[in-house]
Amino acid sequence: MRNYRSVVLLSLGLLYLCGCTDNSSTASTTATGKMRILCTTGMLSGPLSDIVGSHAEITTLMGPGVDPHLYKPSPGDVRQISSADLVLYHGHHLEGRMGEVLSRAEGLTRDGRSRRAFAVTERISEHRLIITASGTVDPHLWMDISLWRDVAREIEQILVEVDPENSARFSSAILRLEQELILLDEQVDTLLAAIPEQRRVLVTAHDAFGYFGRRYDLEVIGIQGISTESEASIQRVNSLVEMLTARKIPAVFVESTVPERNVRALIEGCEARGHLLRIGGVLYSDAPGPPGSGAGRWK
Numbered sequence: 566m567r568n569y570r571s572v573v574l575l576s577l578g579l580l581y582l583c584g585c586t587d588n589s590s591t592a593s594t595t596a597t598g599k600m601r602i603l604c605t606t607g608m609l610s611g612p613l614s615d616i617v618g619s620h621a622e623i624t625t626l627m628g629p630g631v632d633p634h635l636y637k638p639s640p641g642d643v644r645q646i647s648s649a650d651l652v653l654y655h656g657h658h659l660e661g662r663m664g665e666v667l668s669r670a671e672g673l674t675r676d677g678r679s680r681r682a683f684a685v686t687e688r689i690s691e692h693r694l695i696i697t698a699s700g701t702v703d704p705h706l707w708m709d710i711s712l713w714r715d716v717a718r719e720i721e722q723i724l725v726e727v728d729p730e731n732s733a734r735f736s737s738a739i740l741r742l743e744q745e746l747i748l749l750d751e752q753v754d755t756l757l758a759a760i761p762e763q764r765r766v767l768v769t770a771h772d773a774f775g776y777f778g779r780r781y782d783l784e785v786i787g788i789q790g791i792s793t794e795s796e797a798s799i800q801r802v803n804s805l806v807e808m809l810t811a812r813k814i815p816a817v818f819v820e821s822t823v824p825e826r827n828v829r830a831l832i833e834g835c836e837a838r839g840h841l842l843r844i845g846g847v848l849y850s851d852a853p854g855p856p857g858s859g860a861g862r863w864k
Contacts, residue, residue, distance in 0.1 A: 589853050597622065600728060602676075603649035605634055605660050605667070607853045608707045610687060612717040613653065617724060620731060624649065629855045632822040634792045642666075647675045651727055653720065657694075659704035661792060680841075688719045695775045703791050704849070708777035710750040714743055715754045730849045757781045766814055768805070768831075770823040771817025773850040788827040797827045806834035809842055816845030822852050 600621040604610035617623070624645055627636055633655070638646075643666060646652055652670045654660055658819030661665060670682035675679040686706050693712060695703035705712045721739040725732040757765075765773055767781045772787025788797045788805060809817070809831065817832070818827050828844065835842040 601649045601653060602651045602653065603645055604652075605663065608713075609653050609655065610722070612713075612742060615722050615742045616717065616721050617737055617834050618734070618738065620728075620734065621651075627852065629853050629858075630821055631852050632664075633659050634853055636660065637662050638666050644675070646755060647671055647680075650674065650678060650680055651723075652680065652682040653685055653723070654682070655704055656687035656708075657704035658792070659686075659701040681723075685719055685723070686732060689715060693786055694781065697791060701791070703772075703775045705773045705776055705791070708774055708850075709780040710746055710753065711780060714746045714750075717742055717746070725742060754781060757783070766812070768809065768814060768817040768820070769848060769850070770820040770825070770828055771850070773820070774848075788793040788831070789823070802827065802830050802834065805831055806838065808839040810838045813840065814842070815841050818845050818848045818849050821858075822823055822849045822850065 566850065569776050571573040599619075600617075602613065602617070602621045603624045603626060604613060605626045606626050607627070607629075608612070614623055626638075626642055626645065627633055635702050639693045646666065651697060652667070654663075654667045654670075658664060658709065667682065667684070670680065672680055674680045686704060687711070690715075692704075694706075697853035707718060717737060721735050724735045728735075760770070766786065767783050768788075772791045773787070774783075774785045775785070775791070777783065778785035786805065786808075788801065808814075815829055823846075832842045832844070849858070
């Protein structure tokens with residue numbers, strides 16, 4: 566999500582009622598003398614662009630509506646990675662099928678320059694992370710604005726490490742960005758406070774909102790696991806149908822990067838039990854939205 570204000574508030578507004586304009590460069594060249602930075606997602610390139618400004622050329626690998634869990638790198642992607650001076654990716658297996666390519670990203674660029682690569686969220690202390698029952702880390706850290714503020718600070722520290730001559734520029738920019746995110750965090754908290762306690766339940770296509778629920782005190786239930794590579798079992802769907810019916814939950818949410826079939830199965834199952842369940846709206850969980858969606862900007 567490149568726009569917390571658009572994405573988070575849009576999602577919460579939908580709840581109450583029931584990633585960024587791409588500034589990236591499509592090519593990296595040395596003609597301008599700028600550092601060439603590649604980010605896997607808009608969730609990373611959004612704060613990066615605020616911190617680095619016009620000092621670098623930024624390429625975002627995955628655009629609106631692209632599921633990072635399932636994304637397969639093309640030969641063109643590999644060329645872009647090999648041309649970058651700096652590669653920023655999430656880590657914790659968010660970019661599931663790109664893991665091997667990204668783990669080998671550090672080295673030399675195609676023209677012989679040094680290239681650094683960082684799994685940004687893996688720099689966050691483990692005690693702040695959500696560990697699943699299977700022992701894996703939930704990689705959706707951007708769902709907690711206060712936590713993503715720490716990720717933005719890690720991006721700033723990486724920039725200082727690779728480009729110390731411009732550390733003052735980066736330090737000034739991160740202070741401004743942190744103040745904006747603190748204010749936004751407060752706005753989200755205030756908005757959620759208006760939702761009655763018994764209705765503070767969020768049912769979504771996959772379990773991407775754990776940090777969101779922990780930060781803002783919502784019960785979050787995903788049909789699939791934390792990765793969209795997982796599949797929901799018939800038993801899982803049936804148990805959710807029973808829960809939704811018993812608790813009279815009025816709505817579930819689809820996600821822009823996840824097929825609707827499991828959500829539709831819940832609706833049909835509830836209907837068979839005499840409970841009307843509807844789709845409350847579309848949430849932008851793993852990618853920004855397209856232009857005009859209200860979820861296509863970082864801030």
